[in-house]
Amino acid sequence: MGDDKKHIIQTRVGVTKRYFCLWLACAVLLGGLTAVPAPVLADGHIKKGEKVYRKCRACHGTKAGEKKIGPTLFGIYGRKAAAVEGFKYSEAMRASGIVWDDEALDKFLHKPRKFLKGTKMSFGGVRKAGERADLIAYLKTLK
Numbered sequence: 001m002g003d004d005k006k007h008i009i010q011t012r013v014g015v016t017k018r019y020f021c022l023w024l025a026c027a028v029l030l031g032g033l034t035a036v037p038a039p040v041l042a043d044g045h046i047k048k049g050e051k052v053y054r055k056c057r058a059c060h061g062t063k064a065g066e067k068k069i070g071p072t073l074f075g076i077y078g079r080k081a082a083a084v085e086g087f088k089y090s091e092a093m094r095a096s097g098i099v100w101d102d103e104a105l106d107k108f109l110h111k112p113r114k115f116l117k118g119t120k121m122s123f124g125g126v127r128k129a130g131e132r133a134d135l136i137a138y139l140k141t142l143k
């Protein structure tokens with residue numbers, strides 16, 4: 001092999017290597033851009049929800065067995081309504097057959113007394129859908 005040919009091959013390898021590096025850099029950059037914001041957003045929701053929860057804190061504890069005017073909301077997500085032992089629920093709540101999933105929580109927390117006539121939860125409701133979504137994200141962490 002003459003020196004000229006060797007030189008050409010080496011430059012070719014050099015060029016492909018450089019393109020590969022560029023491609024890699026782009027992939028990492030793009031991957032970073034798409035992968036990073038999602039968990040940040042989810043965290044934001046929970047944090048915001050914790051703030052919305054201030055409206056509930058006077059009446060609801062977040063730990064197992066915590067007694068206030070209302071039942072503890074520990075483990076509330078996915079549970080059947082009126083399941084905290086020793087808490088005197090209204091007849092309406094006991095007979096409701098509700099399971100506290102996203103939809104039920106969203107409707108109840110929007111307008112408690114309209115959603116469940118006869119509930120003894122004296123709370124006007126959370127007007128903004130976004131705030132309710134944040135709040136529900138926070139409630140899911142209480143387990």
Ligand code: HEC
Nearest residue numbers: 055056059069070081082083089090093119120121122123
């Ligand atoms: C003034 C006190 C008060 C406030 C404020 C309040 N609640 Fe309640 N909550 C109650 C009472 C009392 C009950 C029981 C209702 C019944 O038996 O009808 C209840 C019941 C509930 C239940 C059903 C519990 C179960 O075990 O089935 C959920 C869920 C709930 N509240 C969420 C909230 C959230 C979230 C907030 C804040 C946005 C809130 N509440 C604000 C008093 C309150």
